[in-house]
Amino acid sequence: MSKLVKNLKEAITLCGLKDGMTISFHHHLRNGDYVLNAVVDEIAAMGIKDINLHASSLFDIHLPVIEHIKNGVITGIETDYISTGVGKQLSQGILKNPIIFRTHGGRPADIISGRSHIDVAFVAAPSSDKMGNITGKNGKSACGSLGYAFADAMCADKVVVVTDNIVDYPMYDYSIPETNIDYVVNVDKIGNPSGIVSGTTKITRDPVGLVMADYAAKVIKASSLLKDGFSFQTGAGGASLAAAKYLKDIMLAEKITGSYCMGGITGYMVDMLNCGCFESLMDVQCFDLDAVNSLRTNPKHKEVSAEHYASPDVKSNLVNSLDVVILGATEIDTDFNVNVHTDSSGCIMGGSGGHSDAAAGAKLTMIIAPLVRARVSVITDRVTCISTPGNTVDVLVTQRGIAINPLRTELRDRLKDAGLPVVDIFDLKKKADSICGEAKIERAKGKVIANVLYRDASLIDTIRMI
Amino acid sequence: MSKLVKNLKEAITLCGLKDGMTISFHHHLRNGDYVLNAVVDEIAAMGIKDINLHASSLFDIHLPVIEHIKNGVITGIETDYISTGVGKQLSQGILKNPIIFRTHGGRPADIISGRSHIDVAFVAAPSSDKMGNITGKNGKSACGSLGYAFADAMCADKVVVVTDNIVDYPMYDYSIPETNIDYVVNVDKIGNPSGIVSGTTKITRDPVGLVMADYAAKVIKASSLLKDGFSFQTGAGGASLAAAKYLKDIMLAEKITGSYCMGGITGYMVDMLNCGCFESLMDVQCFDLDAVNSLRTNPKHKEVSAEHYASPDVKSNLVNSLDVVILGATEIDTDFNVNVHTDSSGCIMGGSGGHSDAAAGAKLTMIIAPLVRARVSVITDRVTCISTPGNTVDVLVTQRGIAINPLRTELRDRLKDAGLPVVDIFDLKKKADSICGEAKIERAKGKVIANVLYRDASLIDTIRMI
Numbered sequence: 051m052s053k054l055v056k057n058l059k060e061a062i063t064l065c066g067l068k069d070g071m072t073i074s075f076h077h078h079l080r081n082g083d084y085v086l087n088a089v090v091d092e093i094a095a096m097g098i099k100d101i102n103l104h105a106s107s108l109f110d111i112h113l114p115v116i117e118h119i120k121n122g123v124i125t126g127i128e129t130d131y132i133s134t135g136v137g138k139q140l141s142q143g144i145l146k147n148p149i150i151f152r153t154h155g156g157r158p159a160d161i162i163s164g165r166s167h168i169d170v171a172f173v174a175a176p177s178s179d180k181m182g183n184i185t186g187k188n189g190k191s192a193c194g195s196l197g198y199a200f201a202d203a204m205c206a207d208k209v210v211v212v213t214d215n216i217v218d219y220p221m222y223d224y225s226i227p228e229t230n231i232d233y234v235v236n237v238d239k240i241g242n243p244s245g246i247v248s249g250t251t252k253i254t255r256d257p258v259g260l261v262m263a264d265y266a267a268k269v270i271k272a273s274s275l276l277k278d279g280f281s282f283q284t285g286a287g288g289a290s291l292a293a294a295k296y297l298k299d300i301m302l303a304e305k306i307t308g309s310y311c312m313g314g315i316t317g318y319m320v321d322m323l324n325c326g327c328f329e330s331l332m333d334v335q336c337f338d339l340d341a342v343n344s345l346r347t348n349p350k351h352k353e354v355s356a357e358h359y360a361s362p363d364v365k366s367n368l369v370n371s372l373d374v375v376i377l378g379a380t381e382i383d384t385d386f387n388v389n390v391h392t393d394s395s396g397c398i399m400g401g402s403g404g405h406s407d408a409a410a411g412a413k414l415t416m417i418i419a420p421l422v423r424a425r426v427s428v429i430t431d432r433v434t435c436i437s438t439p440g441n442t443v444d445v446l447v448t449q450r451g452i453a454i455n456p457l458r459t460e461l462r463d464r465l466k467d468a469g470l471p472v473v474d475i476f477d478l479k480k481k482a483d484s485i486c487g488e489a490k491i492e493r494a495k496g497k498v499i500a501n502v503l504y505r506d507a508s509l510i511d512t513i514r515m516i
Numbered sequence: 517m518s519k520l521v522k523n524l525k526e527a528i529t530l531c532g533l534k535d536g537m538t539i540s541f542h543h544h545l546r547n548g549d550y551v552l553n554a555v556v557d558e559i560a561a562m563g564i565k566d567i568n569l570h571a572s573s574l575f576d577i578h579l580p581v582i583e584h585i586k587n588g589v590i591t592g593i594e595t596d597y598i599s600t601g602v603g604k605q606l607s608q609g610i611l612k613n614p615i616i617f618r619t620h621g622g623r624p625a626d627i628i629s630g631r632s633h634i635d636v637a638f639v640a641a642p643s644s645d646k647m648g649n650i651t652g653k654n655g656k657s658a659c660g661s662l663g664y665a666f667a668d669a670m671c672a673d674k675v676v677v678v679t680d681n682i683v684d685y686p687m688y689d690y691s692i693p694e695t696n697i698d699y700v701v702n703v704d705k706i707g708n709p710s711g712i713v714s715g716t717t718k719i720t721r722d723p724v725g726l727v728m729a730d731y732a733a734k735v736i737k738a739s740s741l742l743k744d745g746f747s748f749q750t751g752a753g754g755a756s757l758a759a760a761k762y763l764k765d766i767m768l769a770e771k772i773t774g775s776y777c778m779g780g781i782t783g784y785m786v787d788m789l790n791c792g793c794f795e796s797l798m799d800v801q802c803f804d805l806d807a808v809n810s811l812r813t814n815p816k817h818k819e820v821s822a823e824h825y826a827s828p829d830v831k832s833n834l835v836n837s838l839d840v841v842i843l844g845a846t847e848i849d850t851d852f853n854v855n856v857h858t859d860s861s862g863c864i865m866g867g868s869g870g871h872s873d874a875a876a877g878a879k880l881t882m883i884i885a886p887l888v889r890a891r892v893s894v895i896t897d898r899v900t901c902i903s904t905p906g907n908t909v910d911v912l913v914t915q916r917g918i919a920i921n922p923l924r925t926e927l928r929d930r931l932k933d934a935g936l937p938v939v940d941i942f943d944l945k946k947k948a949d950s951i952c953g954e955a956k957i958e959r960a961k962g963k964v965i966a967n968v969l970y971r972d973a974s975l976i977d978t979i980r981m982i
Contacts, residue, residue: 051832051836051837053831053832181832181837182831182832209831218745218775218795219745219775219837220775220776220796220798220834220837222776222795222796222797222815222816222817222818223815223818224818227820227821227824228824228830228831228832228833229821229823229824229827229830229831229832229833230830230831231831231832232831279684279685309684309685309686310686310688329684329688330686330688332686332688349688349689350688351688352688352689352690354693355693355695357695358693358694358695361695364694364695364696365519365648365675365694365695365696365697365698366517366519366647366648366694366695366697367694367695368686370517371517371647371685371686
């Protein structure tokens with residue numbers, strides 16, 4: 051008994067993939083992923099058209115998909131994140147149907163509830179046995195957690211594992227069991243290891259970033275949340291990592307032991323775990339090799355599903371117990387709404403990922419961003435796209451001051467008492483405008499090319515063609 | 517944020533439990549379980565009636581339920597196994613509705629498919645955090661695997677964790693995540709450790725048992741299945757354990773490394789793992805403390821869900837890849853049908869558990885049983901109750917000879933070539949009858965008190981009132 055089939059073509063045929071169907075992918079191989087392109091190429095070669103591409107994220111390595119969009123092979127995209135290069139193309143309006151943007155928590159909720167149906171899931175797996183017990187922890191293309199693939203594997207009508215490392219049956223340390231898997235395809239390489247681990251996971255050396263990071267750590271210290279049991283999420287941007295570094299110093303000095311740390315996990319979080327700053331890492335996605343190694347070897351470093359991470363449909367999740375999250379922004383407006391989907395011209399260059407999930411869940415949601423980027427203020431009257439609603443954002447940290455959501459008066463008082471440079475967001479905007487000149491925003495007026503769904507599946511904004 | 521509630525009564529009230537609803541329990545605390553009785557007592561005290569009791573198994577520690585059956589609190593039972601004392605009572609026909617017997621694989625299949633609906637699952641958990649991340653590996657009432665509880669937790673409308681060991685949030689080595697859990701109740705004790713581990717897990721010293729065990733190991737050796745990658749399931753009966761011991765000696769002598777071992781896991785299986793006889797243990801249920809300790813500490817000892825173990829609804833499961841299973845029987849007939857539900861008088865004293873699942877899946881299904889017990893032949897013209905259909909049974913090993921299912925001519929030839937005492941099952945029956953005198957079976961003629969479902973949910977037999 052074996053689910054191994056000859057190649058992708060045979061798997062696609064056996065799955066009965068037809069025009070108009072939905073195929074899905076996870077993004078744990080990040081910018082090193084070979085699987086999505088290989089599958090879409092094969093589908094195109096087989097003459098199948100009008101496919102809805104349901105991927106937890108799209109990276110620039112997936113640029114070849116653009117040709118398949120132009121050829122009518124791909125006519126729809128549902129995703130949580132689109133990187134700059136692909137986003138620029140899609141902003142030209144080349145896709146037949148509007149993109150559906152979801153959040154990392156909303157996606158599994160929609161899949162598991164049946165609101166979003168997947169016909170065939172293709173699950174890239176760094177290791178698999180012949181029956182489809184899979185893990186991301188081992189193999190030449192190890193990526194660590196497979197957290198975003200759980201819902202796809204559980205719910206898709208057909209599930210194809212694509213691996214470059216077949217191990218003996220049964221793999222005993224699987225993440226996703228054979229119970230979900232229909233076919234296994236063994237290929238030469240599922241990805242490029244140097245692209246699987248992100249290039250962004252370095253602490254910033256930029257003085258502006260370091261000032262923001264210092265403020266961020268001090269805001270957390272002053273917030274009253276930093277005590278034993280503290281839980282924390284941060285991203286892998288340079289300033290966020292620097293903030294984590296400063297936070298670590300405070301936690302060690304004050305002998306504070308936190309409960310758990312989340313986010314795209316990097317070696318910096320692993321270091322905090324190993325130093326005793328946290329009891330555990332809850333890992334829905336690894337960003338670097340240190341994280342992969344730690345997940346493989348340290349039982350305190352636990353792989354979690356996207357639904358456990360952030361689904362609003364489950365009985366509880368990890369973001370809802372979170373104390374503090376540090377997040378980025380391409381824009382933030384004076385109502386504290388945050389845009390991470392587009393640049394200020396409205397061109398797609400990101401997506402919520404877990405941004406709005408963590409913002410909704412955490413007790414303290416902090417945005418850190420430089421006040422001005424390339425002579426454009428980060429603060430606007432109204433963000434080009436609402437990714438995360440302002441009522442879930444508590445504080446904006448810039449190098450020129452810290453603005454508090456007026457809803458959070460207690461936090462404002464605490465930060466003022468701590469001597470932090472608290473400023474009104476309107477004053478901060480004026481400062482930026484005095485540097486850049488007031489921005490003249492030209493709203494894109496073309497057709498709607500993307501519907502942005504909030505984590506509860508409601509429409510929170512739309513994105514238009516450039 | 518916490519799901520902790522004051523006591524069982526509050527949890528039951530918050531769940532909205534009403535007359536006529538279905539409540540469920542797992543049986544990992546076995547004959548040491550305090551939770552089922554405590555919940556049913558509380559329900560009775562609250563005046564709720566007409567409850568359907570959906571438990572993966574019932575043990576004699578649950579005898580207090582009999583009073584609640586007589587009082588109309590419990591009017592239905594769905595289960596995979598009922599121990600002798602409870603079975604004797606139920607065979608009197610005291611329950612309002614017929615019992616529904618399932619298999620350990622059929623139960624999760626019926627629950628997950630929605631064919632069997634659970635209103636409120638009560639999940640005994642040796643460790644839980646305040647949000648309901650749970651494990652059976654740690655705590656004073658540690659039971660190891662929680663494999664049979666996964667489907668209940670995933671599918672019940674409401675899920676109540678009952679624990680006697682609250683740990684810090686988030687428990688990082690959970691088996692079942694908080695995503696499924698509504699309420700957590702912290703009680704003094706969920707069970708009696710001496711009853712949680714089975715008293716039956718000792719190798720037999722009985723000469724008859726040792727002869728059967730020796731034959732069993734030799735049958736496996738002669739079967740052509742015993743080679744690298746070999747997979748094996750056995751129960752915890754004394755003769756089965758002795759067979760495993762003899763098998764271990766053969767595997768070590770011949771330097772054979774099997775793939776995985778299953779079954780209620782005991783220290784004997786752990787020993788085989790540690791000696792290198794197998795690469796892994798796939799554990800849906802621990803039978804003793806050595807198994808619990810091994811599951812906690814050895815990554816090669818993996819907790820698996822009942823659906824991964826044996827559900828016929830999933831895309832593949834572990835029993836279907838099994839080479840050899842050794843199983844018991846209270847009766848076997850000349851068509852190789854096996855009864856493990858009743859004694860020969862038709863009195864309930866067991867149930868399929870994983871018997872018919874493993875029999876259906878394994879390449880070689882072996883029944884071992886003494887030819888005669890208490891002057892009753894194990895071989896009958898027709899079993900009192902068909903638990904496992906004869907076409908899934910390959911060989912019967914008794915101390916007086918080995919009978920092969922006539923469908924398995926190749927196996928018969930192999931065993932004969934190996935010099936094993938192969939005999940016709942009718943001749944074996946004659947031998948037994950010559951010892952006992954031919955049995956005069958009185959079929960129970962009372963009302964149907966139990967419907968026995970095969971693993972595919974079809975009705976395979978019924979059991980009548982004594």
